[in-house]
Amino acid sequence: MELLKRQETWNITYTHALGETASWFYVQLRDHGKLYGKRDAKSGRVLVPPRAFSDQTLEPTTDWVEVGPGGRIETFTIVYEEFNGLPPPPYAFGYVKLDHADTAIGGFFRGVDLSNQEVAAEQLKIGTRVMTKVAEKRIGDVLDFWFEPSTD
Amino acid sequence: MSGRVGIIGIGQSAFVSRRDDASYPDLVREAVTLALNDAKMELDGIEAIVYSLSPDAMVGIGNAERLGVDAVGARNKRFLRINTGGATGISSVEAAYYHVASGACDVVMTAGADKVGECGDSQTVLNKIWDPTYERQLPLGTITMLAMSGVRYADKYGMTQADMARVVVKNRMHASKNPNAHLRKQTTIEEVMASRMISWPIKLFDCCPQSSGGAAMVLASERYIKERNLDAVWITGLGHCSETYYLGDRMGTGFTADHADAYALRNAFNRAFKMAGITDSAKQVDVAEIYAPFSNTEFHSIEAAQLAPLGASPAMLREGQFQLGGEGVVVNPSGGTLCTNAIAVTAMVRVAEIALQVWGRAGAHQVKGAKRGIASGNGGDHQFFGTMVVEA
Amino acid sequence: MTYLVKTGVIGAAIMPHVTGLKQSLEEVLYDVTQRALRDAGLTIEDIDGIVTGGNDQYDGRAISVMAASGSVGGVDRDILSTPSSGEHAFVMGTLRVASGHFKTQLIVAWSPTEASSLAEVQRLAADPYFHRRLPQDEMGAHAMQANVLLAQMPGLMETAQKVSAKNRSNGQSAYPGIAADGEMGSRYPLKAGMASAATTGAVALVLASEDFVAEHKIANVAWISGMGWATDAAFIGDRDLSQSPALVAAAEQAYGAAGITDALASFDVAELADATPFQELLAYEALGLAKRGDWKDSVESGVFSKSGKLPVNLSGGAQSLNPVYCSGLIRIAEVALQVLGRAGAHQLENVRTGLAHAASGDAMMYNTVVVMRRGEQGVSP
Numbered sequence: 001m002e003l004l005k006r007q008e009t010w011n012i013t014y015t016h017a018l019g020e021t022a023s024w025f026y027v028q029l030r031d032h033g034k035l036y037g038k039r040d041a042k043s044g045r046v047l048v049p050p051r052a053f054s055d056q057t058l059e060p061t062t063d064w065v066e067v068g069p070g071g072r073i074e075t076f077t078i079v080y081e082e083f084n085g086l087p088p089p090p091y092a093f094g095y096v097k098l099d100h101a102d103t104a105i106g107g108f109f110r111g112v113d114l115s116n117q118e119v120a121a122e123q124l125k126i127g128t129r130v131m132t133k134v135a136e137k138r139i140g141d142v143l144d145f146w147f148e149p150s151t152d
Numbered sequence: 153m154s155g156r157v158g159i160i161g162i163g164q165s166a167f168v169s170r171r172d173d174a175s176y177p178d179l180v181r182e183a184v185t186l187a188l189n190d191a192k193m194e195l196d197g198i199e200a201i202v203y204s205l206s207p208d209a210m211v212g213i214g215n216a217e218r219l220g221v222d223a224v225g226a227r228n229k230r231f232l233r234i235n236t237g238g239a240t241g242i243s244s245v246e247a248a249y250y251h252v253a254s255g256a257c258d259v260v261m262t263a264g265a266d267k268v269g270e271c272g273d274s275q276t277v278l279n280k281i282w283d284p285t286y287e288r289q290l291p292l293g294t295i296t297m298l299a300m301s302g303v304r305y306a307d308k309y310g311m312t313q314a315d316m317a318r319v320v321v322k323n324r325m326h327a328s329k330n331p332n333a334h335l336r337k338q339t340t341i342e343e344v345m346a347s348r349m350i351s352w353p354i355k356l357f358d359c360c361p362q363s364s365g366g367a368a369m370v371l372a373s374e375r376y377i378k379e380r381n382l383d384a385v386w387i388t389g390l391g392h393c394s395e396t397y398y399l400g401d402r403m404g405t406g407f408t409a410d411h412a413d414a415y416a417l418r419n420a421f422n423r424a425f426k427m428a429g430i431t432d433s434a435k436q437v438d439v440a441e442i443y444a445p446f447s448n449t450e451f452h453s454i455e456a457a458q459l460a461p462l463g464a465s466p467a468m469l470r471e472g473q474f475q476l477g478g479e480g481v482v483v484n485p486s487g488g489t490l491c492t493n494a495i496a497v498t499a500m501v502r503v504a505e506i507a508l509q510v511w512g513r514a515g516a517h518q519v520k521g522a523k524r525g526i527a528s529g530n531g532g533d534h535q536f537f538g539t540m541v542v543e544a
Numbered sequence: 545m546t547y548l549v550k551t552g553v554i555g556a557a558i559m560p561h562v563t564g565l566k567q568s569l570e571e572v573l574y575d576v577t578q579r580a581l582r583d584a585g586l587t588i589e590d591i592d593g594i595v596t597g598g599n600d601q602y603d604g605r606a607i608s609v610m611a612a613s614g615s616v617g618g619v620d621r622d623i624l625s626t627p628s629s630g631e632h633a634f635v636m637g638t639l640r641v642a643s644g645h646f647k648t649q650l651i652v653a654w655s656p657t658e659a660s661s662l663a664e665v666q667r668l669a670a671d672p673y674f675h676r677r678l679p680q681d682e683m684g685a686h687a688m689q690a691n692v693l694l695a696q697m698p699g700l701m702e703t704a705q706k707v708s709a710k711n712r713s714n715g716q717s718a719y720p721g722i723a724a725d726g727e728m729g730s731r732y733p734l735k736a737g738m739a740s741a742a743t744t745g746a747v748a749l750v751l752a753s754e755d756f757v758a759e760h761k762i763a764n765v766a767w768i769s770g771m772g773w774a775t776d777a778a779f780i781g782d783r784d785l786s787q788s789p790a791l792v793a794a795a796e797q798a799y800g801a802a803g804i805t806d807a808l809a810s811f812d813v814a815e816l817a818d819a820t821p822f823q824e825l826l827a828y829e830a831l832g833l834a835k836r837g838d839w840k841d842s843v844e845s846g847v848f849s850k851s852g853k854l855p856v857n858l859s860g861g862a863q864s865l866n867p868v869y870c871s872g873l874i875r876i877a878e879v880a881l882q883v884l885g886r887a888g889a890h891q892l893e894n895v896r897t898g899l900a901h902a903a904s905g906d907a908m909m910y911n912t913v914v915v916m917r918r919g920e921q922g923v924s925p
Contacts, residue, residue, distance in 0.1 A: 003173065012601065013659075014658045016284045017564075017566075017567065019565070019566060019568035020567075074403035077296045077303065077351045080350065081350040086279065086291040086293070087291055097404040103401045104404045106287055106292070117349055203628065209601075212672060213671060218778040218906075228776070232629075235625055237607045247636060250636070250639040250640050251639055254638075254639040255546050256639055277606055280606035281605065281607045281610055283570070283605070392622035394621060396614050420622075
């Protein structure tokens, strides 16, 4: 028998409130190109990206701490497959513990030739020092910055 | 104290990529009918239903459990839905367990289905699981998220891509014996290694498929089972545990959960083991169905189940452990999530499979003499973990 | 009650109307949880399990519970979520404590208004096979239910308007400054003041077992002496919208467990689902409070008014404040707080027993009924 299909697309736009903590973080990034974390007073750990509370201690975070621009790679991946709605491959991204931070923040890695998988993976291996770069035009978003392997 | 909670019926589809012959509720009904036939009972005998469904967007229907109400025969009955992402299926069995253990009901069914193959791109949907504040802007998906776990695991314990390939070879060999598995073609280390790189270090053959199909289970109180002299296997342990939402909090300094490992899964297993009186799982368990949608994640899950010391499972697999006919605990004799992944029910299938194993009804992939099995499910961004112990 | 372990509510917090951009969703959830814990006199260390109720499409997050794990204290804890409705989280949490496996549960539900159109969000719940192309949202279904009742009962509109006036008046006393007044008719035959626009809201409750209550010498508990939950069919066309068999079934479960035979005489206070006044009227009948032939007289004589025999929706109900996805759980929290004596501006004196009815989905598809009784430590309800 004839079997039919129907194509349906979901199209809802969401306007999410970022709240005071993330707003302050993104304004500093947008206007001054600087990254900050927020300290959980109970554990002393600096959370980057900053959260209003620690999900470990459930205490509100207190003071702001400038972090980076240097850091170390905590993990990475290099994507060679195309996915709908995601960037064209190849691209590399992962997580970096910025200097003075205790947690890692996600971002793209640039300045690495991704054509040879093994060589690229070696250049991004865990522990590699990186430098944070910020875009000239910034909108207050995670994509305003990225990481490049540093030689220091 | 109320008595134990038993499993008296199991149904699961033969999972495939697409089921154009069946609508979403049709697939749920298929599993329900199989489970009721297995339990030799009618829908009328079911007092409550726990509906197993992970992200709505994956089936493309908001609150799709509503559409499933008639498929599970729930009109004017107790009905609710559970969602803990990939762990949903085992969380639903857990929820059904509490329906019985609390004394509220004697007979409860949990059921669901998924048609992942109908979703335009599951990784696009799955990117939307991350918070819109900090992490969603990145091209995160479940593959990249767990690839980054694999990178950390390899760095910490020395896992190689050939080790990962060995998991695929084992599970495909298991799946070839399981008529309900989706990817049933056997493979070789060379073939896995030659498959294209998706997200370093995960290659195409290291990935689970997108499966369509349903699953259902009927649970009952010990009193109900004994009064009717029914055949049953018993849930003797269960537990859930969660980790932080933020991937970046599982690394750096001073963290509790390492993204390399499955920290909260270990805690969840410990809860289930304590309840079941298991003190040494590697010795006291016969079979394990452990949720691992990518080859690398089977290692840290085996270790969280304490079937191997931390970092030791790749070497043990190399030595021939964890496979049918091999030494020690057999892991994922069904082929596991790596060979079949209908997300809404894939963690329920883990429980169903160990139940069949300890029942001695697993067929060609039966682990000989299995009396005690363990199952797990992982959901969210490696965030929610459910575990269960089932005994004959 | 037939449950293995006696379970009660020991704390709750309701945030029915969150405005502005100061808090992200996760920060709202953190806030409401901390408030509920303070109300219960506990810290998160006392909580050994959590159940949440959120909706992926309302939240714009593909797995809504993910945002609610860290923020409510889910890290290292056993957390489940019931996206079918906020009130189902309460059902699940109660079953968990009642099973003896948990001493406490934290229950949280929320409902943001960050989507471009809530109507469009709700329309996604229509099946793609037959109904998706219709402009069907929940208020549209509620309106069709009202039309069916109006066709059967001439003159019902007047009674319904009186129910709305009662709830709106209660709302102004209970939540002055934030409760809705006027506006929102939008779906024929609903008139202005018969429904309220969606707000952003969140609610949290703390449940504890009898042992925990005794151990911590908690003096004030709203014991759950009866609970029922049931669903109607999904397709509107399969239902007689003038009846609510699922609510009848849920009430039978709850009343059976609590030993309730004469419902109107058994409760000091009630909070009933009232997305429209027609739903509240239907609930009167299904819950055994007033048959439809008595709706007019009961409403006009003030049986369900503030000073009546059984005050219904002293909080103002969903007709005054409607964070849609957690309005059901708020009904339960309002009754718990009344029984605990901590309801705030609208606290009724000497509340010993309360009835809560929560409904979700199109035209009261899901129905949950909870009977709560006040009890002192060591005293059986």
